[in-house]
Amino acid sequence: MEVSEDQKKAASKSLQSAFGSAICFLTLLLIGVLAFSIRLFSVIKYESVIHEFDPYFNYRVTQFLIKNGIYDFWNWFDDRTWYPLGRVIGGTVYPGLTLTAGSLWWFLNSLNIPLSVETVCVFTAPIFSANASWATYLMTKEVKGTGAGLAAATFLAMVPSYISRSVAGSYDNEAVAIFALIFTFYLYIKTLNTGSLFYATLNALSYFYMVCSWGGYTFIINLIPMHVLLCIATGRYSSRLYVAYAPLVILGTLLAALVPVVGFNAVLTSEHFASFLVFIIIHVAALVSYVKGILTPQKFKVAMTLVVTIGMAVCVTAVAVLVAAVAASPTKGWSGRSLSLLDPTYASKYIPIIASVSEHQPPTWPSYFMDINVLAFLVPAGIIACFLPLSDASSFMILYIVTSAYFSGVMVRLMLVLAPAACIMSGIAISEIFHVLTRSIKFEKNKSSGNPSSAGDITTVGNSITQSNKRKSEKQSEDHNLKEISYQRPSKKSKRKEKENSETVLRRFKKEKRLLVLPLEVSIISVVLIVLLGGFYVRHCVWAAAEAYSAPSIVLTSRSQDGMHVFDDFREAYSWLSHNTDNEDKIASWWDYGYQTTAMANRTVIVDNNTWNNTHIATVGTAMSSPEKEAWTIFQSLDVKYVLVVFGGLIGYPSDDINKFLWMVRIGGGVFPHIKEADYLRDGQYRIDSQATPTMLNSLMYKLSYYRFIETDGKGIDRVRGTEIGKKYFKLTHFEEVFTTHHWMVRIYKLKSPKNRIRGKLKKAKSTNPTGNGRKTRVNPWH
Amino acid sequence: MALFLLLDRLSVLVVVIIFAILFVSPSFSSTDIRILKAERRIDLTSSIVRAFHTLQVENIGDSHASEILLAFPPDQAKHMADLQASTSQGKKKKKNYIHLDVNPIDSSQTPNGAKLFSVSLNHNPLKTGETKTLELLVILTHVLEPFPAEISQSESQLVHYRDSAILLSPYPVKEQMTYIKTPSKKVESYSMVNPTNRVGEELRYGSYADSAPYSYTPIIVHFENNHPFAVIEELVRVIEISHWGNIQVKEQYRLLHGGARHKGVFSRLDYQSRQSSSGVSSFKTLLAKLPPRVHSVYYRDDIGNISSSHLRLDSKKSELQIEPRYPLLGGWKTSFVIGYSLPLESSLFEMSDGRHCLKFNFGSPFLETVVDKLTIKVVLPEGSKEPTASVSFPVEQHHETSFSYLDIVGRPTVVLKKENVVPENNTPFQVYYSFSPFFMFVEPLMLVSVFLLFFITVIAYLHTDLSIRKAA
Incomplete structure (x- = not known):
C-alpha cells in the first residue's frame, strides 16, 4: 500500500517536472525566435543586403572561400587591395565567421537547398544571436539557477548593444564572437562547478572558436586568469579550479597558435602573459595545498618561509628578465589597440588612425542608456545578488561585469562585451527580486488563510496573483521543478547537480528564515513596477532594433510628405565602376570605402578598412590634402585611374569626406610633415566658407567635392555644413568628372593622362588614320 | 579633320560600283524567274532595322518553280534576326496571307559571297507564265553603325546605314523602288543614285528599271x-514549375547601350538640368511587358535591390518599368535580375492524353530591344518524364538536370538557346511533359520522416542511461 502511494507521488512529481522542463524548453525556443526575429527589421524595412563596411569584406572572403575551397583560402593573397602591396588575407583575418557561414552554406547546399552566399551571410548574425541567448541561459543557470537564466537569456535576446552588431546583414565577427565569448565563459563556469575534464576540453575548443572569430579573445585569456588569481588570493583554491584553468591554458594556447592570424603571438605578446603567469601561480598554489596536506602545521610553516625566500629571489630575477625583454620592444609587447585600452589617451596621442574610427571613441552617458537601457539600473542589484552568497561562479560574474564596464568606458565598441555581463547581472537581479516578492506574497496569503504550505506551492500561488506576474512565477516553478528532476534521476549528469541543488535548497531555506517578509501591498506594487520596467525595456529594444540599428548604411532613406525617398547612391557608383571601368583599374578613395569598393565594384583599391599600413593611408591622405597637381603626381605614381569622393553637401548626408577631411590631414601629416593641420584651420576652426584658408580651398578634396556645385542652386550652399562654399568657380586641370551619382553623394573623377609628351605621336597617329580607313573601304565590295 | 575624313570616305563610297556579274551560274537559275516589280520599305526609326519587301515574281521559264531564291549581302545575312515570307491569296477583299517556309541554302558559289535563302512554294508552285506577290519581312540588328563612333554627352547620335539602292x-x-524611313528630318548625308529624292523623313531611291x-x-x-x-547581351530565363500552384520565373540580364560610345566627361549636372540637349541618346528606363497576374515581382542585381521600378497591374497585362542604377550612355553596361511568380493555371494546361503543357512567351519582355543570346531553362518538377519542347522557329535545345530544394534525383530541365532574338520572336512556345502527382508528396514525406526519426532518437537517448557506474 505504502509503496504504491510512493510510486504515485513519484509519478506525479516526475510529470510535474517534465511539464516544467517542457515549459522551460518552450520558453528557450521562443527566446531564440525572439532573438532571431527582432533582428529582421533591417530585412523587412530595407532589404536582405550586407551592411556597412567590414561585413562587405567578410562577405567577399566568404565568397572566395566557397568558390575556391579552404586551402586556397589559407593561401589567398589578395591583389585587389592595398595596391601595390596587396594583402595576405589567409594569414590576417580571423577566419571564424567566414568558416561558420561557409560551412552553413555548404551544409544547406548539400541538402540541395539553393540559398545564395549572400542570404546565408545576412542571416548568420541573427542565428548566432539566438545561440548567444541560449548560451546566456546556460551560463546564468550555472551561476544562479534556471529562473535567472531565462530572464538573462530574454534580456540578451534583445539588448540593443548586441542588436547593433548583429542585425540581419551585419555580417561581422562580433556576431559570432559574442556567442563564442559567452559559451566559453559558460564552459569555464561549468568546469569550475563540476570539475569535469570533459567540460574543460570543451572549454578549450570553445576558446579556440573564439580565437578564430575575434581579436576580443584576449579578453577571455585575461579575465579567466584574473578570476583564477582572485580565487587563489581569497583562498578558494580547489582541484576544480585547477581543472578549469590548466587545460584551458595549455590546450587553448596550442589551439590558438593554430590560427594563422594569431600564430606565435599566442605565446609572444604581452596580452597573453597574464595567463602564463597565473599558470605558474596556480601550480605553486597546488603544490602548497598538497604540501599542506602532508605536513604538520609547524613543519609547514618552516617549509613555507624557506620556499618563500627562495621563491621570491627566483621570481624577482624572472620578472626582471621578463620586463627587460618586454621593454626592448617599442610598444612594450602590446598591440596599439590593447594599449589604447589600458591607457585611454594613448591612441589620440600616438595613433590618429585608431583614434579616427568613431567606434574607438569613449562612449557618452546617453550611449549607455541607449545600448543597455534599464539593465544599467539592474546591474548593481545583480552584483549584490551575486554576493549573496558569493560562489566561484558568482565571483567570476562580478569580475566580468567590473572589467567589461571599464573597457566599455574606454571604447564605445566594447560596449558589446559589457552587454552580456549586464544581461546576466540583470537576469540574476530580476530573478532574485521576483523570488523575494513572490515569496512575500505567498507568505502573506498563507498567513491570511492560515494554511501552511510547502515550498512546492509557489506555482499555484504565483499563478493566482496577477496576470502580469504569471510569466515570472512560472519561471520560479520551473526552477523548482528542475530541481525535482534532479532528485528523480540520479544519472551521471545529475549526480553532482543534486548535491549542489540540495545545498542551494538548504541555503534558501536558511535565507527564507533570515529575510524579512515584505507586506503584501508593497510586494504587489513592486511586482507591477518591475514588470513595467521590463515593458519599458522591451519597448526600447524594439524601437532600437527597428529605428536606430537596422539601417544598412549603404542605402539611406528619408521620409517627407510625399512618401519615402531612397538614396541608393553608393551602390549606383559601385555598380557603375564594376560595369564600366576596366577590370584592372585602380580606384583611390579614403579608406572607409575600400572594402565596399573591392566587394561591390570588384576593383583594386589603394587603401581599405583594414588599416594595416599607416604610411599607405597617409599617402592617400596627403594626396587628398594636397593641391591638384601634387595630388595628381601622387596618384599617378600609385597607378590610380579613378578617384572616388563621397560628398553629402547636396542632400545633407553628414558623414561625407569633407567631414572626415581633418583626419586625412592629420594622418597624412603624421607621416609627411609638410602637411600641417594648422594650414587647414582658420583660428582653430574647420570651415569651408569664404573664411577658409587657401590651403583648404585648394586641396584636392575640396575641389573634387565642390566641382561645379555652384551651378546646382546658383549659391553653393552646403547643406551639411550649412554655409555657402568658399571658392565657387574653378576648373579642374588634372582630373575630369566621369561619374556623379543621382544625389551627388559619390563623385568619381578620372586622372587625365599625361598628354604633353606624346603630342607628337598623336599627330602622327591621326595623319595615318584616314589612309588606313580609306584602304579598308575600298577593299570591302559591300560598302 | 573629322569632316574631311567623312567626305573622303563618302566620296569613295558614292562612286557607284555595279557588280554586274554577267556569268550567272546555272545552278541558281534552273528556273527562269524574273521580278517584275520590287518595292522595299526600310524602317530605320529604331535600333532594329525592319525591311518590308514586296516582290512581284514571274515565271518565264518552262517548268514549275517550287522555290524562289532571295539574296542578301553577307553583312546583312550575318545580322539577320528574322526573315519571314508570306504570299497573299484570294481576291482583294478576302486576302489572306499564307506563311511560307524560308531556309538558308548553300551559297558558296554566289558572287562576292552573297547569302541565299530559299522560299519554298511547295503547296502551289509557280507555274509557267504565272505571277505571284511575295511579302518579305527582314529584321536586321546591329546594322546601324554609329558614326562618329564616340560622342560626348552634349552630342546626339548619328548612325550609318549601308545598303544597296538596287535590290x-x-x-x-x-522595276524597283526603295523607301527608307529615318526617325527624324536630320539626315546628314545620303548617297545619290539617280533618281533619289528626299521628302521629309523619307528617302526614295528609284525607280530603277531592268537591273x-x-x-x-x-x-x-x-x-x-x-x-x-x-541591347541585351545575354538573357538567361529560368522557369521553374511547381505543381503546388506556382511558376517562378527568374531572368538574368546583361544590358548594354549599343549606340555610339560615350567619351570624356559625364556631368550629372548637365544631364539633370539640360535633358533636351544632354545625353539625348542615353536611356534611363525600360518597359517590360510581363504576363498578366504576376506577383512577387523583384528587380535586383548582384549587390542588392534596385529601388527604382514601377509595376502596373491590370487584368490583361502587367507592365514593369525599370530604371537601371544609372542612366546608360553609349557603351555603358549594367546587369540585373528580374523575377516574378505566376499562378500555375495561367500557363500550365493539361492535355487530353494526361500530359502537361507549359505555354510561355519566348523572347524578352522588353520592348524594342535586341537579345544577342537568349537561354531559356524550363525546370520541370522532380519526377516528370519525357519532356519535349516545340518552338515555331529553329532553336538549339538540350536537356539537363538541375537540383533545387531537397531534390534527390534532380529536376529534368529543358534548355532552349537562340541568338539574335528580336521582339518578333516573342511568340509562345510549348513544353510537354508527363508528371504523376505522387511526386508532389515525396519531399513533405521525407521531411516528416526525418523529424520523426529525430524525435525517436531523442526519446531513445533520454531513456538510456549510459553511465558506467550506477549512482548509489
Missing part, C-alpha cells in the same frame, strides 16, 4: 537616331 537578287528585276541579277549599288545614309540602342 540584291539572283533574278533580273524589271541584272546580283546588281549591287552601295548606298550609305548618315542620319540622326537617338532611339535607345538597348
Whole structure:
C-alpha cells in the first residue's frame, strides 16, 4: 500500500517536472525566435543586403572561400587591395565567421537547398544571436539557477548593444564572437562547478572558436586568469579550479597558435602573459595545498618561509628578465589597440588612425542608456545578488561585469562585451527580486488563510496573483521543478547537480528564515513596477532594433510628405565602376570605402578598412590634402585611374569626406610633415566658407567635392555644413568628372593622362588614320 | 579633320560600283524567274532595322518553280534576326496571307559571297507564265553603325546605314523602288543614285528599271537616331514549375547601350538640368511587358535591390518599368535580375492524353530591344518524364538536370538557346511533359520522416542511461 502511494507521488512529481522542463524548453525556443526575429527589421524595412563596411569584406572572403575551397583560402593573397602591396588575407583575418557561414552554406547546399552566399551571410548574425541567448541561459543557470537564466537569456535576446552588431546583414565577427565569448565563459563556469575534464576540453575548443572569430579573445585569456588569481588570493583554491584553468591554458594556447592570424603571438605578446603567469601561480598554489596536506602545521610553516625566500629571489630575477625583454620592444609587447585600452589617451596621442574610427571613441552617458537601457539600473542589484552568497561562479560574474564596464568606458565598441555581463547581472537581479516578492506574497496569503504550505506551492500561488506576474512565477516553478528532476534521476549528469541543488535548497531555506517578509501591498506594487520596467525595456529594444540599428548604411532613406525617398547612391557608383571601368583599374578613395569598393565594384583599391599600413593611408591622405597637381603626381605614381569622393553637401548626408577631411590631414601629416593641420584651420576652426584658408580651398578634396556645385542652386550652399562654399568657380586641370551619382553623394573623377609628351605621336597617329580607313573601304565590295 | 575624313570616305563610297556579274551560274537559275516589280520599305526609326519587301515574281521559264531564291549581302545575312515570307491569296477583299517556309541554302558559289535563302512554294508552285506577290519581312540588328563612333554627352547620335539602292537578287528585276524611313528630318548625308529624292523623313531611291541579277549599288545614309540602342547581351530565363500552384520565373540580364560610345566627361549636372540637349541618346528606363497576374515581382542585381521600378497591374497585362542604377550612355553596361511568380493555371494546361503543357512567351519582355543570346531553362518538377519542347522557329535545345530544394534525383530541365532574338520572336512556345502527382508528396514525406526519426532518437537517448557506474 505504502509503496504504491510512493510510486504515485513519484509519478506525479516526475510529470510535474517534465511539464516544467517542457515549459522551460518552450520558453528557450521562443527566446531564440525572439532573438532571431527582432533582428529582421533591417530585412523587412530595407532589404536582405550586407551592411556597412567590414561585413562587405567578410562577405567577399566568404565568397572566395566557397568558390575556391579552404586551402586556397589559407593561401589567398589578395591583389585587389592595398595596391601595390596587396594583402595576405589567409594569414590576417580571423577566419571564424567566414568558416561558420561557409560551412552553413555548404551544409544547406548539400541538402540541395539553393540559398545564395549572400542570404546565408545576412542571416548568420541573427542565428548566432539566438545561440548567444541560449548560451546566456546556460551560463546564468550555472551561476544562479534556471529562473535567472531565462530572464538573462530574454534580456540578451534583445539588448540593443548586441542588436547593433548583429542585425540581419551585419555580417561581422562580433556576431559570432559574442556567442563564442559567452559559451566559453559558460564552459569555464561549468568546469569550475563540476570539475569535469570533459567540460574543460570543451572549454578549450570553445576558446579556440573564439580565437578564430575575434581579436576580443584576449579578453577571455585575461579575465579567466584574473578570476583564477582572485580565487587563489581569497583562498578558494580547489582541484576544480585547477581543472578549469590548466587545460584551458595549455590546450587553448596550442589551439590558438593554430590560427594563422594569431600564430606565435599566442605565446609572444604581452596580452597573453597574464595567463602564463597565473599558470605558474596556480601550480605553486597546488603544490602548497598538497604540501599542506602532508605536513604538520609547524613543519609547514618552516617549509613555507624557506620556499618563500627562495621563491621570491627566483621570481624577482624572472620578472626582471621578463620586463627587460618586454621593454626592448617599442610598444612594450602590446598591440596599439590593447594599449589604447589600458591607457585611454594613448591612441589620440600616438595613433590618429585608431583614434579616427568613431567606434574607438569613449562612449557618452546617453550611449549607455541607449545600448543597455534599464539593465544599467539592474546591474548593481545583480552584483549584490551575486554576493549573496558569493560562489566561484558568482565571483567570476562580478569580475566580468567590473572589467567589461571599464573597457566599455574606454571604447564605445566594447560596449558589446559589457552587454552580456549586464544581461546576466540583470537576469540574476530580476530573478532574485521576483523570488523575494513572490515569496512575500505567498507568505502573506498563507498567513491570511492560515494554511501552511510547502515550498512546492509557489506555482499555484504565483499563478493566482496577477496576470502580469504569471510569466515570472512560472519561471520560479520551473526552477523548482528542475530541481525535482534532479532528485528523480540520479544519472551521471545529475549526480553532482543534486548535491549542489540540495545545498542551494538548504541555503534558501536558511535565507527564507533570515529575510524579512515584505507586506503584501508593497510586494504587489513592486511586482507591477518591475514588470513595467521590463515593458519599458522591451519597448526600447524594439524601437532600437527597428529605428536606430537596422539601417544598412549603404542605402539611406528619408521620409517627407510625399512618401519615402531612397538614396541608393553608393551602390549606383559601385555598380557603375564594376560595369564600366576596366577590370584592372585602380580606384583611390579614403579608406572607409575600400572594402565596399573591392566587394561591390570588384576593383583594386589603394587603401581599405583594414588599416594595416599607416604610411599607405597617409599617402592617400596627403594626396587628398594636397593641391591638384601634387595630388595628381601622387596618384599617378600609385597607378590610380579613378578617384572616388563621397560628398553629402547636396542632400545633407553628414558623414561625407569633407567631414572626415581633418583626419586625412592629420594622418597624412603624421607621416609627411609638410602637411600641417594648422594650414587647414582658420583660428582653430574647420570651415569651408569664404573664411577658409587657401590651403583648404585648394586641396584636392575640396575641389573634387565642390566641382561645379555652384551651378546646382546658383549659391553653393552646403547643406551639411550649412554655409555657402568658399571658392565657387574653378576648373579642374588634372582630373575630369566621369561619374556623379543621382544625389551627388559619390563623385568619381578620372586622372587625365599625361598628354604633353606624346603630342607628337598623336599627330602622327591621326595623319595615318584616314589612309588606313580609306584602304579598308575600298577593299570591302559591300560598302 | 573629322569632316574631311567623312567626305573622303563618302566620296569613295558614292562612286557607284555595279557588280554586274554577267556569268550567272546555272545552278541558281534552273528556273527562269524574273521580278517584275520590287518595292522595299526600310524602317530605320529604331535600333532594329525592319525591311518590308514586296516582290512581284514571274515565271518565264518552262517548268514549275517550287522555290524562289532571295539574296542578301553577307553583312546583312550575318545580322539577320528574322526573315519571314508570306504570299497573299484570294481576291482583294478576302486576302489572306499564307506563311511560307524560308531556309538558308548553300551559297558558296554566289558572287562576292552573297547569302541565299530559299522560299519554298511547295503547296502551289509557280507555274509557267504565272505571277505571284511575295511579302518579305527582314529584321536586321546591329546594322546601324554609329558614326562618329564616340560622342560626348552634349552630342546626339548619328548612325550609318549601308545598303544597296538596287535590290540584291539572283533574278533580273524589271522595276524597283526603295523607301527608307529615318526617325527624324536630320539626315546628314545620303548617297545619290539617280533618281533619289528626299521628302521629309523619307528617302526614295528609284525607280530603277531592268537591273541584272546580283546588281549591287552601295548606298550609305548618315542620319540622326537617338532611339535607345538597348541591347541585351545575354538573357538567361529560368522557369521553374511547381505543381503546388506556382511558376517562378527568374531572368538574368546583361544590358548594354549599343549606340555610339560615350567619351570624356559625364556631368550629372548637365544631364539633370539640360535633358533636351544632354545625353539625348542615353536611356534611363525600360518597359517590360510581363504576363498578366504576376506577383512577387523583384528587380535586383548582384549587390542588392534596385529601388527604382514601377509595376502596373491590370487584368490583361502587367507592365514593369525599370530604371537601371544609372542612366546608360553609349557603351555603358549594367546587369540585373528580374523575377516574378505566376499562378500555375495561367500557363500550365493539361492535355487530353494526361500530359502537361507549359505555354510561355519566348523572347524578352522588353520592348524594342535586341537579345544577342537568349537561354531559356524550363525546370520541370522532380519526377516528370519525357519532356519535349516545340518552338515555331529553329532553336538549339538540350536537356539537363538541375537540383533545387531537397531534390534527390534532380529536376529534368529543358534548355532552349537562340541568338539574335528580336521582339518578333516573342511568340509562345510549348513544353510537354508527363508528371504523376505522387511526386508532389515525396519531399513533405521525407521531411516528416526525418523529424520523426529525430524525435525517436531523442526519446531513445533520454531513456538510456549510459553511465558506467550506477549512482548509489
